[in-house]
Amino acid sequence: YNGYAHSFAGMIVQFVLFMGIDVGVGVLLARKLGLWNRLLAAPLSTHTLILSRALSCSLISFFVVCFIFAVAVVFFQVRVLGSLPGFIGIALSFSLMTASFGLLIADFGKTADAARRIAIFATLIMVMLGGAWMPSFLFPQWLQKLTFWIPTRWAVDGFDAMTWRGLGFSQAWPTIVALLSFALSFGLLALWGFRREQAAR
Secondary structure, eight states, X not given: OOHHHHHHHHHHHHHHHHHHHHHHHHXXXXXXXXXXXXXHHSSOOHHHHHHHHHHHHXXXXXXXXXXXXXXXXXXXXXXXXSOHHHHHHHHHHHHHHHHHHHHHHHHHOSSHHHHHHHHHHHHHHHXXXXXXXXXXXXXXXXXXXXXXXXXXXXXXXXXXXXXXXXOOGGGTHHHHHHHHHHHHHHHHHHHHHHHHHHHHO
């Protein structure tokens, strides 16, 4: 067990999810100011607009992951002892999940302030149950089984597996698939909500 590696895995998950909240709140503010309607009035489909938001958030999230991990490598000697492609795959899939999470917040949030408060509370609960603050192997057995339904558990375990646990790509792909599944689910829900709202207008 490497406490530094696990701590940085938890920080990556928490910081990046908070960035996803800001993306969602930014969309709500754009709606309030009328900017979103102007974008929708352009010759662009709803799919294109939402996809561009998701991709930009994903790229920024991935760079944030790389920056935080670079700090861990330089100052705390954390290393990828497992699969480097696996680590990159987990980072990318987690970044996509964060982007779709932000869009989901924007879709179901009524106001920016209310959405921010609820999303921060939900994120902190997910981070805690995902094992970011305390390793999940210290949880009771019933809680360990329950948290497999939470995307943060997959992300933290995946980063741990590729760093201090030194596992190969065969242990990374289930995490990648799980995170991409969460990303797809959140994204489809957000797209459905945006299209429903647009149709109502």
